[in-house]
Amino acid sequence: MAKKKKEQQTFLSVFINGLLVENPTFVLMLGMCPTLGITTQAMNGVGMGLATTFVLVFSNLFISLLRHIIPDKVRIPSYIVIIASFVTLIDLTMQAFLPDLRAALGTYIPLITVNCIIFARAESYAAKNPPLLSIADGLGMGLGFTCSITLLSMVRELFGSGTIFGLQMMPEGYQTMAIMNQVPGGFITLGLMMILVNAIRMIIQKNGRKEAVA
Numbered sequence: 001m002a003k004k005k006k007e008q009q010t011f012l013s014v015f016i017n018g019l020l021v022e023n024p025t026f027v028l029m030l031g032m033c034p035t036l037g038i039t040t041q042a043m044n045g046v047g048m049g050l051a052t053t054f055v056l057v058f059s060n061l062f063i064s065l066l067r068h069i070i071p072d073k074v075r076i077p078s079y080i081v082i083i084a085s086f087v088t089l090i091d092l093t094m095q096a097f098l099p100d101l102r103a104a105l106g107t108y109i110p111l112i113t114v115n116c117i118i119f120a121r122a123e124s125y126a127a128k129n130p131p132l133l134s135i136a137d138g139l140g141m142g143l144g145f146t147c148s149i150t151l152l153s154m155v156r157e158l159f160g161s162g163t164i165f166g167l168q169m170m171p172e173g174y175q176t177m178a179i180m181n182q183v184p185g186g187f188i189t190l191g192l193m194m195i196l197v198n199a200i201r202m203i204i205q206k207n208g209r210k211e212a213v214a
Contacts, residue, residue: 011132011136014133015140018142019143019144021201022141022144027198027201033108034048035148036183038104038149040160041157042150043104043153044104044105045150049147049149051094051105052142053138053139053146055090058138059086060122061131063134064126067127126138151193152189152193156180156186158170
């Protein structure tokens, strides 16, 4: 019973680590190309994030299951084959059921294959840990990425188009900020959000240390 409880706590801690503590966008600064390239519309952020989460979870699972079988000398090519297989699956699924979203995301969906978030988790975590924890890591990292780019997309869409998820949010006559639909606007918004998120993290960590001492 105690062992099962410990495993559950470990699963939860690994999940929270990816979601908050080591958020791939705001903390580790991974996957910057799609983060800056497709985040002009909130729906793009959701679609890209969930597609990446799917690939992360299942590639982590399979790499973990095969970690004792894959020879060390060919581990990188093996990871590429596994990751590319799931990227192809999600790409074909989106083309069949979400063609407009797939067209909006363009080449960024196939490029998930070489996304540094996927490779980082495969090499540093899935290849060294059991399947259940690897799933937790992929899910946490994936949803952390999804939340980050969706939030970034919402801010850019709001100020760049006056809408969020296509719904008009700004009053009539609002002058849109064209820079928000360009890469410089993405850099500016990402930088400001990183400052805010990391300031909050530092406050939480500081309060946690004070409670631990007390």
